Amino acid sequence: MAVSTPARLTSVHSFHSTSRAATLIASRRNQQVFFAALAATGAVGLSYSILSTDKMTMAHCDAVSDDKKRKSQGPITDRDPMRLRMEAFIKDLQNRIVTEIQQLDGRGEFVRTAWERKEGGEGITCVLSDGKVFEKAGVGISIVYGQLPKAAVEQMRHDRGKNIEADGPVPFFAAGISLVMHPHNPNAPTVHMNYRYFEIENPDGSPKLSWFGGGADLTPSYLFEEDAVHFHQTLKDGCDKFDPSYYKDFKQWCDKYFFIKHRGEARGIGGIFFDDLGDKPEETFAFIKEMGNRFLTSYVPIMEKRKSMRYTDDMKEWQQLRRGRYVEFNLVQDRGTKFGLSTPGARIEAILMTLPLTARWEYMHEPALKSREAELMDVLKTPKDWIPLV
């Protein structure tokens, strides 16, 4: 079932339509869906897209309509522009992840919200709330065609050394997938993943400059070393196919990015994080696909082991305190979230789908000495190499 609205929301439906889902949709029929801030955590590259102006140049219109035409003609192949290949990949990946995670949950259903942007672009946000295994799980994709205002170009050049010349707005394209999953069971870890592609275009719509970014990281409430090793090894095996230095570099970048400065502790046990990979688009796209495709392998086996483990109320409370830290990182520090929230008209619900369902703050809470909680804190205070870096 799909509900159209006069606004930009194109459809909201559950993956397996049920009466509960239908009710949910009816009550939200009039919900306005704004131009989405490309979903948040870590999606720094993408967040520039929010700055786009509404004015369209001819080149931009051509790119949008050429791409639209191409998509209507049949399956995207390796000979198509990277924009279309990345879009096809993340849409397919989102479907695969949503299907398998819904199956893993066994009760919850992803509610799917599709939106369109009149200047070009679209997005699909899938959120499962209060499932059997997951408290909240969100998987979003965004595809945006826009004009980067001169000020944003200047900032990109300044902050990140991007070699962009601009007398006025510059056409760009951005596509990304972003997910966060928070399980009920305190033995089971929260996971985050994000992969994105950004392109600055020439007047003829061909890419002038393009780069990829992203990563994946794990946030357990209780440490199972074998889970940390499995997660990191799965990522390292993917990295090693492409460059022997990738895993080491991106693992350390991840530890640095997800460190909660005011707490002096990492958000979780890490993973990989990278940005501005632009030298070899073909090879990097193959790397992005490899890593995106590894998400289910990196996470599902851990969930299978942890989702039904017994736990106490105290363990649940500790998990809730850790969720509080997750909220602190995302709201105080994450560049994508901060940028999205400060942007008028951003799609707030998509940005904040990364927050847990519930969180807790206790004054001066401190785990008992040598407890399992203290064991976790040790590895958060001093990020650890779970597997040899090289």
Next chain:
Amino acid sequence: MAVSTPARLTSVHSFHSTSRAATLIASRRNQQVFFAALAATGAVGLSYSILSTDKMTMAHCDAVSDDKKRKSQGPITDRDPMRLRMEAFIKDLQNRIVTEIQQLDGRGEFVRTAWERKEGGEGITCVLSDGKVFEKAGVGISIVYGQLPKAAVEQMRHDRGKNIEADGPVPFFAAGISLVMHPHNPNAPTVHMNYRYFEIENPDGSPKLSWFGGGADLTPSYLFEEDAVHFHQTLKDGCDKFDPSYYKDFKQWCDKYFFIKHRGEARGIGGIFFDDLGDKPEETFAFIKEMGNRFLTSYVPIMEKRKSMRYTDDMKEWQQLRRGRYVEFNLVQDRGTKFGLSTPGARIEAILMTLPLTARWEYMHEPALKSREAELMDVLKTPKDWIPLV
């Protein structure tokens, strides 16, 4: 009972010592307590203090030791410097509030943490957790003698038009009281109050420039118009004793300051907020005392009516969603909190005592049409004048 540590923490004890409190303390014996960021929400003026350098000038040392000596000689009177009078007032106010709120709660006990700053100054943080009436209630005071670095002076001059000349660091003094109380019952509102005094000193320790700031505001999950009227009327009656324009100006300032921009809604139903009141120190101090003393009258009668009202699970869930918004405001927008968190060595637990015990985020939650939840949202989307402004 009091526990001394080799660090700067001077004592941690419960107001009425019990075995539960004692256990709590024992397990926290080794907790390091850092130089406190002056407790957070709205305490913009005070947060400059965190920038203070460790180097002490002669003038600064003199001020600290003169004040210390004076305090040891007997009760502070109206002939003493404003620094000492403000300190005496907020200490007394903190004690009165803590005593009455503990009585109102009937079960919970405030845990009191005292700390000292070697460069001069001290603080007392009192937090009641998981009481009968309150989920969490925190009342903190801070007294800081420091040196404002040149860059901070420049920023003060630039941002707030402060007429301070500086070739180097400038001695300053800051004292403030800050409180946040989150009740269990969704019919009962959260409250926040903060009053502060800031002083820039001449080389001889006399004030060169000084000002007061502060305010109080109410955050209900369910709207009881009579509560909003009572709270605002109590504040207005205090304001009217001093200046007929105060209530109107400070009520509107409050609505503006506590507006959650990314949500397009106010944090609560307002109150008053002001800063940089420096023209007439004697009169303004009398005003600050009047308003501080009105806290219990403005809040306790509301709590007496609401603390035992019946409520449903749905109401509790709605309250938790509103708590999520409180967290969003404090972490994303509140200037004092942001400043404190970005300052190395700040006392994070004191800054974040303002966060609720628990909070919740649901994807795309929307209250039913014409529900009591929707009624609250209406007044948050468009802040209302609860009583005539003049």
